[in-house]
Amino acid sequence: MNIDTIKIFQSLKTPFYYYDTTLLRATLQAASQAAGQHGFHLHYAIKANANPKILDIIQSYGIGADCVSGNEVARASTCGFPADRIVYAGVGKSDEEIRIALEKEIFCFNCESLPEIEVINTIAGSLGKKAAIALRINPNVDAHTHHYITTGIEENKFGFYLYDLDRAIAACKELEHIQLIGLHFHIGSQITDLTVFRGLCLRVNEIQTRLKEHGVILPHINFGGGLGINYDCPTCGLIPDFASYFQIFEDLFEVLPGQQLHFELGRSLVGQCGSLISRVLYVKEGKHKKFVILDAGMNDLLRPALYQAFHRIENLTSVGTHEKYDIVGPICESSDCFGKDRELPATNRGDLIAIRSCGAYGEVMASQYNLRNLPGNYFSESVL
Structure with missing residues (x-):
């Protein structure tokens, strides 16, 4: 962030989310270009930032x-x-939500259980519609990420197990208002080891071979998302390596005639464009530690408390000798901590602090816990 931007920040009420729209557009351009080279279809995961x-x-x-x-x-x-570019996933779609999606005539429901498919069939029938669905399959591929955001191993709430696949396909054929058009996979989030996606391709190849032997070829294969970002050093990886990511699927996945591939990226598109900007309220001296107490709390950015997630923290307005601090918020919870033993320039009341890589799962997860106000938001186009 340049000096002019920081000067403007000093006049704004904190905490707030700041979005670099130039970086966002560059990221979207890179992702679209990399996917387009292979004819892949992109869907943005709105849960990352709405x-x-x-x-x-x-x-x-x-x-x-x-x-x-x-x-x-x-x-x-x-x-x-x-x-026709909207897909709708989730293990617990309510009747009202299903009705909304049917009335909007979305492209596809990603379905995770037979009871869900039966309910969609009933509601679609009542509306005189036919619902296009994909079966979310749990491929039992370990994403090697935090256990709260691993979704593709066998023992979790998401998707059909492989041994249920034949029964699910047979059931869909019997339902008058269901049209089975594809398979859906999503094995987890914040995946930085690209070899994981190689394993996913090989597993889906096996599944398709088995289905083809039974005369089943579905036109749409959705590989979900999960591509991670560099939280440790944002400036080392402002734009993820989309080209290498998509090339894995191009090289290893065996596309059957007429099939289209879909991807649902979220964090990798928006994660690096956002920062949470906060102001130092107090610097407290403990017996063995110094605490920087911010006006932003876990209600503004939940990830560190929820996942023990790491975010790079920077002092925007101070220079000089570095000291170690615990960076904490004002919420009445011991888990309200953004980072421990972080090195910052000597920090004082009123300094501006930037918590980086907050474009995904930051503002969208904010709450009014402790009856605090929701954080504001500003964009580079409007601030400068």
């Missing part, structure tokens, strides 16, 4: 939407995502 301005920019690149609630489907539609 800010309307962010969504407006994303849809302008021709990217579709991946939704996990009825409200996300409605938001995607309002923000200009075409219905």
